[in-house]
Amino acid sequence: MTDAAAQSHSRVLLIGFAGALAMACSQGFGRFLYTPVLPGMISDLSLKASDAGLIAAGNFAGYLLGAILAAYGWANGREKLVALGGMLATGLLLLAMAMTRAVEVFILIRFLAGMASALAMIFTSQIVIGHATAAGREDVQSLHFAGVGVGIAVSSLLVFVIGSLLHGEGASWQAEWIVGAVFVFIAFVFVARVLPSGPPRTAVATVEPPIRWRMPLVLLTIAYGLFGFGYVITATFLITIVRMADAGALVECLAWFITGSASAISLYIWRPVAKLTGHRWTFVMALAIEVVGVLASVLLPPVVGALFGGLLFGLTFMVVTAYGLQLGRQFSPHSPRRVFSFMTAAFGIGQITGPLVGGWVAQFTGNFTLPTILAATALGIAMLLMVPVARMRD
Template identity: 25%
Template sequence: MTQDSIKQKAVRYLFAGIAALAVVHALGRFSFTPLLPYFISDNMLTITQGADLATINYFGYLIGALLAVRYSKPKFIKKYLLIGLVGNVLITTIQCFISHFDLLLLLRFLNGVTNGIVFVLAPALLLEWFIMNNKPQLSGLVYFGVAGGLLAGGLLVDSTATFFQAEHRWIPVAIVSLLLTAYSTTQFVKVQVERPDYKDKDRRQTQNSALFDRRSTPLFLSYIGAGLGYILPMTFLPTLAHDTISEDSIWIKNVWAITSLSCLVSIPLWNWIGHRFGDRFALIYTYILQALGVAAVLLIPPGAGVIACAILVGGGFLGSVMCTQRLARYFQPHQGPRLSAALIAIYAGSQLIGPWLAKLWIEHGGTLLQSFAVGLGAFIWGLFWIWRTPKT
């Protein structure tokens, strides 16, 4: 293959990965966040039912991600990636016609499972191909699919809100997801990876290495705070905006777009900060900014607080993800799939707790706004432990 041919394939495959993550993680998963206040106003769901649907989705994501680690070898990866991607978009399409809560619980669980599978396997497949073709630096750009998809999902939901009701509000999301999936699948079937497995010596070193050691344990503990801290704003912030800001405010319809745009802009920023000053340094400031964002919701007037939370949490959470993964791999260079499984389990598992705690608090007379204190405490926890993570 010529260099021009490799470059062309790299661009196509990268866009296929971006599109796949947009479909499963941003559109299929997080479009539920801007949709929830509309579902509540349509009397299709209550806030506690919304919390249940979010929790079951995050549980499915944990299961799917752990399943994906088992099939992350080159001979399995493409097959199960395509199964997960097609299954995810079919589930999103079915949601357009289902309003029964029990069926929605099943669909949101399956959405989470397929999301977890694709979210692990798509970047892994691309990383293998990029390494084979001496372009590993491109692999991280696939996460633009999360930020770009969040922005697209929010704009789709709000711009079409007057045309649809109840479960039919999923229709614009499903149409875009189907188009992106068609492109991704046509590209992924062309990807060929034939990297050999680890040598016996490397395999023994991986199996005998301790995953949690003196250097990595504080990092893993901090990641619990990252998952629990960001999930309440990323699940309930538009609903909180509807509850606390006057109905004629322009910010109600734009709070998710602000969150998504902040996320999109922050990716190259945190990537540069981590490269220039170190990932530990960058992580400290992702926790500080996100803690300030949640504190703003709790301490300053509702309108300004919600917008500050959208900017600071939206701008910080992907930085926490990227820098934690890189720092963990620096501490544990031979762990491979075990490391991925641990990070996924910690992050996804901590996400399960947030909506569940919010539901319990509301059922016992609290407010959605007050439940955000859990997120503030989580970010303080994360900041404490990342500060105790070794510099080298």
């Protein structure tokens, strides 16, 4: 390897690491820190399950709006500026969560945080994936998306350490939001220095034709929306389920840490499976395993259910997310941006509806068993819809 090639190799790897940090902040902290912090908020603020669902739905509604806004061309040439703005806003909004005790304000903050995390994720991904693709480095793309799981794992450790230091005092949830914001601000400095100004400018922009809605794409889009509904109930309430079972702070930490760690390596683990069976069957198998993990979180004994359920959930939700979008591009190769927008909308509707339904049903029944069964049912229907698609020949 020449010196120039070695420098290029190192540079792309560094870009991937910056992308992973940005994903850890915008997704692992910006979206999913709410999960381990929520039990403390419920305890100290006497939040109802329906309130917790509303706060979560506010975040996902903001994420959907941010994703839709990002689909237009207003940010061309400003990708880094928008990505960094989303990161900085994420940190400030995490900080803001510690400054109020009003449910209505929490909903507004999480809505804005959803928009910020979407913009940071989408435009950072455009930059990182653009440079990784130009360099032929698929491993850098995997590194970039592994940041989501890393952020989840780190957030679980931070929440555990803070809770231990404060001995479970009622205000510990506020400190957890503040420390999450500090993590984002520190990472922001590194990402701002390393991230390139934008993706490589090699392609000529063209107007995409309308989507041709053939049956595989229709079934995939419906399945993707059901996946959004099914995954998000566990993603939002897993640690609350553990807290209600009195499994202990260590199990709460381990459950979310295992979820994040499994998510970080999931794309690497599933890559050989995808090469052997194809993306369609991989999508089906990942959904099937996720059904088992979701059900395990409430049907097995608390400790085993939390750890085993978290493991299977972490191993699958990023895989279903990523491979679903790849399948959308395969089914409509001439309109990839339009497909991304439609699938994101379907996913977003499910993701908004999930915590609303889950929170309301949990409040009515007194626990999260029925909401989790509903989530698993949605995931199972999504899997069944995709079986005939997987059997189709192109």
